Amino acid sequence: MTDIKKKSEGSFLRKLTSNQLFIPLAALILLAVINLINDPGFFKITLGTNNAGFPVFSGYLITILDYGSELGILAIGMTLVTAASGGQDISVGATIAIAGSAMLRVLCGGDSRPETIQAPIIVAFLVACIVGMLCGAFNGMLVAIFKIQPMIATLILFTAGRSIAAWINNNELPIVPDPKFSYFGSFIPGIPIPTTVFIVAICIVVIALVLKFTNLGLYTQAVGINESSSRLNGINPTFIKFLAFVILGLCVAVAALIKVSRLSTINYSVIAKDIEMDAILAVALGGNALSGGKFNMWASILGAYVIQFLTTTLYKFNVQSDALAAYKAVVVIILVVFSAPTVREYMGQLFKKLSPARKEAA
Amino acid sequence: MKENKKESIFSKMNDTTLLLTITIVIFFLMYIGAVVFQGGGFTKPQMFFNILNANAALIITAVGMSIVMISGGIDISVGGVVALVSMSCAVYLDYKGGSIFGSILLALGIGVAYGLVQGFLVAYLDIQPFIVSLAGMFFARGMTTIVNTAPFNVADEEFNALKLTRINVPFMGSVNKKGVYVPAYVEIGVIVALIIVVLLFVVLRWTKLGRSFYAVGGNKQSALMMGINVRRTKFLSHLICSTLAGIGGYVYFLHVGSGSASHAMGMEMNAIASSIIGGTMLTGGVGNIIGTLFGVLSLSTIQNIVASAGLDQAWWTGITIAAMLCIFLLIQSVVMAQKKKALKS
Incomplete structure (x- = not known):
């Protein structure tokens, strides 16, 4: 009797540890425990008011949810690219700069200190989406059609991206005058939860629906596991790889919206710096093979928040930002x-x- | 008829030689183009030696990168190691009163320690090299600021004497405007770099270890069948790469003579780009050290052409280098595809 119980216990443990979500979850719990021991106040969420007098939640957990959102969104696209192509896109930081710069160009109409915005925010966002997807399409074309290794193909935009971003706005740093634009990166008046949380939630719901109702996930895994056999099964591997990069381009545009909105302006050489490394790390922390194939989207997104949790924890321990x-x-x-x-x-x-x-x- | 013959030459060459030939031809075309259309500095041999002087450290790290890439891995920590070495040596020389010899040992020690840890993690624990070296890069960059936050120039006299040591190259000097003969010179780092290139070229071409790098990168399974110790080979490739990053770090330090946390930013990407332009493939099994040397030269020649063409707006450098990289990659891709087609038919 006890033997059977033990056996089932053992297999349960094995099942638990073999689950992809186990590693990021274990890391999250470990970090939470460390913080709890260090300062129980870490988990306190208080309802205060911000500068404009609106009620907002504040606390370390809210900070993590807020600032981890760009990484979470990028992790979605990066997971697909990793799974389909077996390589990583290292240009996301640079393409965020390009998409953000294009967005500012449309909003400010080439004027660096405009009185009012020159185009509706939605138009600017759509332009950024198109620019992001074009960058993704460029990378996807090099990878899927010309069969260049993804890391090398994206090295091109990685090198040129920030220069192109500066060139779009003539190296000026326009400031968006409309306070509505800053809502995307902070709070909508009256709602105490950061807007970024909603944006991430929308992205997660969309990708969940896509994975549930289309064959995208299955096809992507098939291409990543064995390209030639997936072709023999009637899948077009070139298109699937291309699509993965375009989807990542869309994620980049959303991340760019948040990044630019946080500041209402842009700094070409600093914006989203090193975010590509964190995004790849999120995918790896989620237990996904960086050589492609099977993937678990939720583990990647969780991985992104683990990284943000770690960053916030380190800041809490008074670690210098350079030594982080x-x-x-x-x-x-x-x-x-x-x-x-x-x-x-x-x-x-x-x-x-x-x-x-x-x-x-x- | 002629077309046929050309194709047969193409298909006779192996991948490594083919890509190497393309790189060398393009480099010479580019340099000659620069001499013809821009003239000026490019006509003087010293311009070429200056490119070597400024890029000796990049040559050394790129060569190490090629070896890792040939055996199927990647190491993006080299830029961080270079920064860490330069900062540690600078602090050691100036604040701790160390000797030159000691600082060289320190640089080598950092490189070897990095290689041992990363090689062990990659080869014996089967962790993806990208993740290991990514963590390595983070660690090196962070450690550099922990060692010393503020950048500073080294004041040690012996070191500065070594830094300014110039080795004249015979018959390559030029006569300046006043009619005085100015000899062409290279720095010590260039000699070190060239020795390393030749040494590793010989190792990769004619030794058992060198051939096993290609075998492991080409096909791990068949390398194992052939009786090659795959784990040990991978381990050694990372050890060599990080050690070279340590040496490259010292050469870099010798060239700039200062320690700073922002030194060698993006050097790993330049090293990877040079290897790729030189015909090394990230998938492993294909590559050549001489090609990497020409890769570094091509990359820095592009930079120099852009700088001297008077495209003063800063963004042009980034865009042009990326465009050239793109062209190189497309040429390689198209040629390889053509060759595959020719082999099939």
């Missing part, structure tokens, strides 16, 4: 070492060796 990277690296290495198949196997064997000993003791 070193601590992040240590945490990342520990995470990937424990999720490595070889290490897991070894731990499993160790566990097995220990369990009979425990039985004897009982």
Whole structure:
């Protein structure tokens, strides 16, 4: 009786640890516990008022949800690109600069200090979407049609992106005069939850519906696992890869909207710097193979918030922003070492060796 | 008839030689084009040596990058290692009163330590090299600011003497406006870089270890069948790359003579780009050290052409380099596709 129970317990544990969501969740819980020990006030959410006198929630958890949103949105597209092409897009930071710059150009109409906005926000956003998708299409064309390795193909836009962004606005830094534009990156008056949370929620719902009602997920995995056999099954791998990059381009445009809205302006060389590395990290933390194939979208998005949680925690410990990277690296290495198949196997064997000993003791 | 013959030459060459030939031809065309259309500085040999002087560190790190890429991995931590080495050596020399010899050992030590850790994680724990070296890059950049936040120039006299040491190249000098003969010179770093290029060219071409890099990168499974120790080969490729990053870091330090957390920003991407232009493929198994040397030269020649063409607006540099990179990649892609077609028919 007890044996059966033990067995089911063992298999439950194995099931739990083999689940893709296990690693990001475990990391999240570990970080939460560390914060709880350090300062129980970490989880406190207070309802205060902001500068404009509207009620807003504030607290570290809200900060994490707010500032992790760009990464969460990018993780969606990056997961698809990784799964389909077996490579990563390292140009997302630079394309955010391009899309953001295009958005500002439309909003301000080439004038750096306009009195009013020159075009409705929705038009500017649509233009940014088109620009983002064009960048994605350029990368996708190089990868899918010309068969260049994704990291190298996107190296082109990575190099040129910030220069192109500066060129679009003649190297000026226009400021958007309309306060409505800043709602996307902060709060809508009267609603105490950051707008970014809603934007992420919309993105997640859309991608969930797409994955549920279309074959996109299945086809993407098929192309990532074996391109030639997926072609023999009637899937067009070129189109699927191309599509993955275009979808990432759309995610980039949304992220650019949030990024630009936070400041109401842009800084070409700093905006979304190193975000590509964090986005790739989110995909890897979610336990997705960076060589393509099967993917778990939710694990990636969770991974993105784990990274933001880590960043906020480190700031809480008074780590200098320049030195942040070193601590992040240590945490990342520990995470990937424990999720490595070889290490897991070894731990499993160790566990097995220990369990009979425990039985004897009982 | 002639077309047929050309095709047969193409298909006879292996991938490595074919891509190498394209790179070298394009580099010479570009340089000759610069000499003809821009003249000025490009006609003087010193221009070429200046390119070498400024890029000796990049050559060394790019060569290491090529070896990792040939064996199927990637290492994006090299830029961070270069910054860490330059900052550590600068602090060691100026604040701790260290000697030149000690600082060289320090640079090598950082490189080897990086190689040991990253190689172990990649080869023996099967973690993706991109993630390992990404963490390595973060760690190196962060550590650089922890070692010392503010950038500073090294004041150590012995070091500055070494920094200014110039080696004259015979017969390459030019006569300046006053009619005085100015000898052409290279810095010590260039000599180090060239020795490393030749050494590793020989290793990759004629030693068992070198051939096993290609075998592991080309097909891990068949390399294993052939009795190659795949894990050890991968480990060694990362060890060599990081050690070279350490040496490259010292050469970089010797060239700029200062320590700063923002040194060598994006150097890993330049190293990868140089390797690619030089005909190394990220998928592994294809590549050549001489090609990488020409990759670095091509990249910096483009930069120089843009700078001297008077396109003073800063964004043009980024856009032109990207455009050239794009063209190189497309040529490679098209040629390889053509070759595959020719082989099939």
